[in-house]
Amino acid sequence: MKAVVIAVGNELIFGQTVDTNSAWLADQLARRGLETVRHVAVGDSTEAIAEAIRHAAARADVVLVSGGLGPTADDLTRQGLAQALGVELQLNEACLAELEAWFSGHGRQMIPANRIQAMFPAGAEPLPNRYGTAPGIAASIGGAQVFVMPGVPHEMRGMYHGVIAPRLGSGDQVILHHVVHTFGTGESDISHRIGDLMADRSGPVMLGTTVQAGMVSIRITVQAAETEQARRAASEMAAALRSRLGALVVGEGDETMPSVVGRLLGRAGQTLATAESCTGGLVGQMITAVPGASDYYLGGVISYANQAKRRDLGVADELLAAAGAVSEPVARAMAEGCRERFASDWAVALTGIAGPAGGSDDKPVGLVYIALAGPHGSRVHRHVFPGDRPTVRCRSATAALNHLRLALQDAGPDGEP
């Protein structure tokens, strides 16, 4: 089974927006054993959309289209699909009623332009959208199934999982991906450590690495005749990577640094508080992105001004004056003050220079002190992160959570080493 993924939007083909929908969809298809043979992006033009859909439908079993279902004059995907099908658009009364209900349910007035979202190519089928106003569309061209989804990523994902995936066949081979996430060393070091495993093409398993926000992720791809066999091969390889890489391995699959930290805190029945200066709330935001974080996260202080470091964290004036806000002793005092104030088991504190301004020879941009206060005392790590302001902040936050992860892993389930 072959698939083509099409993305629609002038913002994509003019290069103002990077198309992430197509990669996401291709990955989903691969998990079902469907092979994506081509991605295409076209602009907001009925003719271009129609040609792309026809071209794809002639070469693939499944065509997934995202974007161009909005209510505005430059949303032309339904018109393009109608042209590819050689039919007219027709009003669907049931969809119109649902659309009107959606607007009144959200306390908004439906304007005439939205009516277009209840129109579909004759013979095509509306697909419900749980997260927005634009229904999707299902149609057939020759032997190809064509599905059109909104371009807004969470609407597209919801529609794919909810109503499209269940209708897709599966391929003759199972293609299965599994990812092992590491933190603490570079991509070239990781590929050196697992070079023999990466080079070995004798079995059904292939390895590749990608880097994002300082985490090096190792992707395991298995092609096999059936799912059980593929799962077994993937899980054996994951075990081999874990044993090779030890504490560098943060987690696997959907796990993230904050979800792993949350799991370890939950297992230990311990709590956490945060004190952030240069990251300005980023660590708290990452921790609370995990549902259920209130089980172990008590809260934090964003001590951007020195005043807040004194008042809310009890950092002594003399310390700030003598060592400066970005220093080892101030980081330690922030973490200890935070732990005391929140009466938490653990506290992490960050103080640093994210740039672009504020650096000096002594304290360059990228210098960040990360302090960890816990049941057995406190410890400060000094880092100098390369990169621009967002990179320094992101690395700092991830490194802070990683120090906590290592401490929690060392400590074991009951907080004792």
Place this chain on the structure above:
Amino acid sequence: MKAVVIAVGNELIFGQTVDTNSAWLADQLARRGLETVRHVAVGDSTEAIAEAIRHAAARADVVLVSGGLGPTADDLTRQGLAQALGVELQLNEACLAELEAWFSGHGRQMIPANRIQAMFPAGAEPLPNRYGTAPGIAASIGGAQVFVMPGVPHEMRGMYHGVIAPRLGSGDQVILHHVVHTFGTGESDISHRIGDLMADRSGPVMLGTTVQAGMVSIRITVQAAETEQARRAASEMAAALRSRLGALVVGEGDETMPSVVGRLLGRAGQTLATAESCTGGLVGQMITAVPGASDYYLGGVISYANQAKRRDLGVADELLAAAGAVSEPVARAMAEGCRERFASDWAVALTGIAGPAGGSDDKPVGLVYIALAGPHGSRVHRHVFPGDRPTVRCRSATAALNHLRLALQDAGPDGEP
């Protein structure tokens, strides 16, 4: 002048890597007045690459291809180009000598596999690569110029700037983009309000809308004979949009919600503090993503546990017990307590239910109270945001900053209405 951008690689079409090269190239082409009409990604297959190049060359003046020039068996772009041209690959002795020199210059042994990188379709021209071993390739198919570059982004960018851009004609027309960002209403309402401007294709200006994180951005695209004329037309349209949309307009170009809030606070010489529950630090993180935020941002409290709402924000126990943590009076007390504690001019507070759990009939997932305390008192806004946990959190944070923006704009430069 029309262009097609092609990216080659299994990692792209399987969705393991997001293709950022194509957006970058399309943006570069737009700056020269070349209109990209399509992006295509194909896998590591000689036939697929050849078909994509032929299809593109038949429809465009310029075809830019990235990826598949490495030395391994799955790097097949030079073979695909040769097939599209209907010629064989030939060894280029000068390139081979350069390649050998590159390896010995980097203290590495050249392995036989690298020899393929000195082979080119007969009649095609090698393009030097300043940053890696793979030369690019220039060729012509019919009237179309075809350029092939490595897939590694910095090698691709270096080759584009160094040897490809200088050979590209410029379009007979300048294409210029400008973006106006709005917040506070939906895409359909925006397009209703500016429907006549969007529909008007008589002049050189085209309008399109995109939505990201609840912000509706209006993209102004101008095609004109020369830059000054295009700039004038874009700036007249931006003025027309501002006057039509009033306070819905947040900013333009690179401006973001937090950068605009920062500019307004700076202009007024006022300060801000934050009190966050459901967003867990996201608002602080957004504010401090702007360099120089320490001029107006004092810090914040992440009051995830009720204990922190009481202790750090002075929210009364009785209030929490009677109204619940997610309520109008608690939001107000959080903002007022935060403003008092930090002695700031303004404080924003958020309390809500981000989901997926924790909702009830009375207080559904997505319910968020946003309170703003300022020099002239406090005010609470009740929202019910649709979407999943990250969407609710993101909308909440942006809406909080937007309430502050509107208050600062109303208040005028000196804080008085």
